[in-house]
Amino acid sequence: MTPPTSQPPSLQPPRPEQRPREVAAPGGRRVDPYYWLRDDSREDAQVIAHLEAENRYFEQTTAAQQPLREQLFAEMKARIKEDDAGPPEFDNGYWYYSRYEAGRDYAVHCRRQGTMDAPEEILLDANLEAEGNAYYRLGAMEVSPDNRWLAWTEDCVGRRQYRLRIRELATGATTAPRVDNIQPDLAWASDSRRLLFVQQDETTLLGNRVLLLSREAGAEPELIYEEKDDAFFMGVHRARSGRYVFITLQATETSEWRFAPADAPEAGFAPVIPRTSGHEYDVEDHGTDVVIRSNENAPNFRLLRAPPNEAAERTRWQEIVPHREDALVEGFECYDEWLAIEERVDGLLRMRLRRWDGSDERLIAGDDTPSAIHLIGTPEPSSPTVRYAQSTLTTPETIYDHELASGSRTLVKQQPVVGDFDAADYASEYRWITVRDGARVPVSLLHRRDTPLDGSAPILLTGYGAYGICLDPGFSSHRLSLLDRGWVIGIAHVRGGEDLGRAWYDAGRLAQKPNTFRDFMDVSDTLVTEGVCAPDQLHATGGSAGGLLMGVIANEYPGRYRSISAHVPFVDILTTMLDPSIPLTTNEYDEWGNPERPEDYATIAAYSPYDNIRAQAYPPMLVSSGLWDSQVQYWEPTKWVAKLRDHQTDEAPIFLATEMEAGHGGRSGRFQRLHEQARDYAFVLAEANGGG
Structure with a gap:
């Protein structure tokens, strides 16, 4: 099959200058003609000019698609209930919920004391916080245990480098402590005065230091824990019970959880189970014990319990849910009398409820196939209900509360579709x-x-x-x-x-x-x-690691696809995995391999999309990117598109569309994102109809 072309002959794609550079590689000499398009500062005038030229080329070449884009955008926007609200959840004396106002991009986060009939308190209006920013994303939002303070994190660039802000709820006074370049998650100490958060490395953006900060003006953060192994991602959160604060450390094949009393986090964090290569586990406390999801002698995981100070002793483990070959234990949540378990069987996610004493067990599966049951849970372990969401391909997400005592379910909300x-x-x-x-x-x-x-x-x-x-x-x-x-x-x-x-x-x-x-x-x-x-009507699409998949099929099987859409695609994998200064590289050796090892180098080199471009016909392609992307750096798709055009033997269009004020997830705001979706759909619809 030879795909049609939608490229008017009068418009020519940008052709960046080739500046051959040898890239160090243990598997042999590699020369990259477009390495110069990498600019860590995002300030190089030549690079910015090239990206803007690519955007102009895309817009001019696909100008005939603009009415279709506008129509698609209008259709998608019209289906959204603009003044929608999420279901409230009860926590520590208040009902918390988020709502949207008509015509506005971001949520308003609110609460009511005791009952939903109480006066509304607006905790944070993200529309106001986003004013003046082309990009805005809210990270964590945590109310202090005494209900008087709100702490939140926000990203105003798209680089996933968050800053901390704190608000006194009674007065509305807001401070921005001198803390930025942090991860989104936060944890309050029990005194409602101190906060724990994770600081990121300035270069790799790897979270590697847990700091404790008093909310008083001028306070300096105190180092609580530092992780030396750059294979681990780090997080911090307060236990649902409020008794502990957990530091979570996760590599591809190994994890470690550390805990400290929430009323004395400065005392230090001890491992629940010291890390052992190949052992993955996670933890939630219940009563005087911790419940552990562990893959030790259980590839699909099993559930255990033990006292937190004795969990490192395997002899103290009490098995609750044994390992099954046919079911993956994906997650769990502890309630006073019940255990809620997410399990995956034959690819489909469902929920199992089990009394701690084993006297009752219930399976909750989807009402259709395929479907998924997602455990939402509740903030308080004493809740009489378990909340879950059912999703199918044909029915809007439906949220239920399952009554633990009776086994009945109550419809809480189904996502509305206008029209x-x-x-x-x-x-x-x-x-x-x-x-x-x-x-x-x-x-x-x-x-x-x-x-x-x-x-x-x-x-x-x-x-x-x-x-x-x-x-x-x-x-x-x-x-x-x-x-x-x-x-x-x-x-x-x-x-x-x-x-x-x-x-x-x-x-x-x-x-x-x-x-x-x-x-x-x-x-x-x-x-x-x-x-x-x-x-001749099969179109393929994928993003990030799915964009890597698109890059491989474009090289290996281009004639099968009428069009390929690759969004923020991870396509220069060999160069990236050879550079430990790039965010995520060191965390992902166990995912892709470390190309410093000959066997891993050979595996990656054999499929790396950028390294395997060849002289052949390629299908029409739309490649999207974000200038501030910290997960897949913008230069990967940028170089890939340039090199593809150098080698393609046909005239099928290969487009690069870069969001200049966004990162890995694209634009922020519920309506702004629709423009990207409309662009993507217009492309495949046009190519299905012969281009143009």
Whole structure:
């Protein structure tokens, strides 16, 4: 198949200058002609000019798509209930909730004392805080134990470097302590005077120091804990019980939790279980014990309990939920009389409730297939209900409260869709596709009931396949703009996610990483050969690590796809993983491999999209990026697009669209993000219809 071109002959793409530079590589000499496009400061005038030229080229070349973009934006915006509010939750004497006001991008966060009939107190109006910023993202928002103070973190750039702010709720007086470049999470000490947070390294942005700060003006933060191993991500949070503060340390294959009394965090944090290579665990306290989710002798995890000061002694472990080969224990939450467990079976997420004494057990599964049951939980362990959300591809997210005493459920909220939406007009299915090595890959499909799966409809197929992350079936009102135009949406649950347990993840990382790509290509082939999709109407999309997937299929199997959309794609993986100064590199050696080791170098070099571009025809491609991205640096997609154009033997358009005031997640604000979605949909719709 030769994809059509939508590139008018009068418009030519930007051609950045080639400045060959040898990049140190233990596996051999590598020369990068576009290395100079990397500018850590984001201030190089030539680099900025090139990115702006790319944006102009995209806008001018696709000018004919602008009316469609505007129409798509209007459709998606019209489905949003603009004055919506989230369900309230009770915590420490107050009902907390967030609401949106018509026409505004950000939420207003509120509370009412004792009852929802009490006067509303506005804790934080993110619309006001965002004023004057092209980008705004709220991180953590924590009320002090005495209910008098609000602490929050905010990112005004998109770089995921947050700053701390504190507000006295009675007066509204707000301070911004001299603390920035921190992670979003916070934890109050019991005295409501001191806060714990995680400071990031200035270069790598790796959180490596836990600091304790008094909220009094002029106070200097005190170092509480410093992590020397740069393979670990770090977090801090207060236990639901309020008894402890936890420091969490997580590498790909190893974790460690440290705890201290919330009333004396300065006393130091002791490990619940000292780290051991290959042992992953997490913790919540219950009564006088801690409950531990551990993968020791249990690849899919099991649940245990032990006294916190004796949990390091395996002889003190009491098993609560044993390991199962067919079920991944994904998460849990402790209540006074009950244990709530998230478990994944055959790729689908569900919830199990179990009395601590074992006298009662309940399974809560979705009302449709595919579906997912997400444990939302409640702030207080004494709550008489467990809150969960049910999501399917055809039905808006529905939130329920499950009554623990009676087993009944109460509908709390279903996300509204404005307009004439009827879930009965849409259908989904969950099928299994056998790939080349015999593995069975689950695939979710979504379409209108009047759109037959007979090969006549175009399909937009997405995948991810990394970090054990699962693309759970969930509703999106934005997708209706494609579905109502006769499209099918597909999700390939490829290896590298944890859909079928830990083994599914392990089979898609390190030396087994190529399975991720093969799974996606084989699913693509099967959808065509089984007559679900026309051979010339399969479109692929993926972001971040899913963008890496898009980069590989573009090199390996370009003729299969009518178009490819790669968003913030991780495509220069070999160069990045050879540079420990780049954020995330050192944390991810156990995910991708350390290319300083010859065997890892060979594996990565064999699939790295930037290193495997070849002289061939490429399909039309839309590549998006964020200048301030700290997860996938902007220069990766920028260099990739330039090199692709150097080697392509056809005239299919390859576009780069860079958000100049955003990072990895794109624009902030619920309406601003719709412009990006409308742009992406307009691209695939135009390419499906011959370009233009």
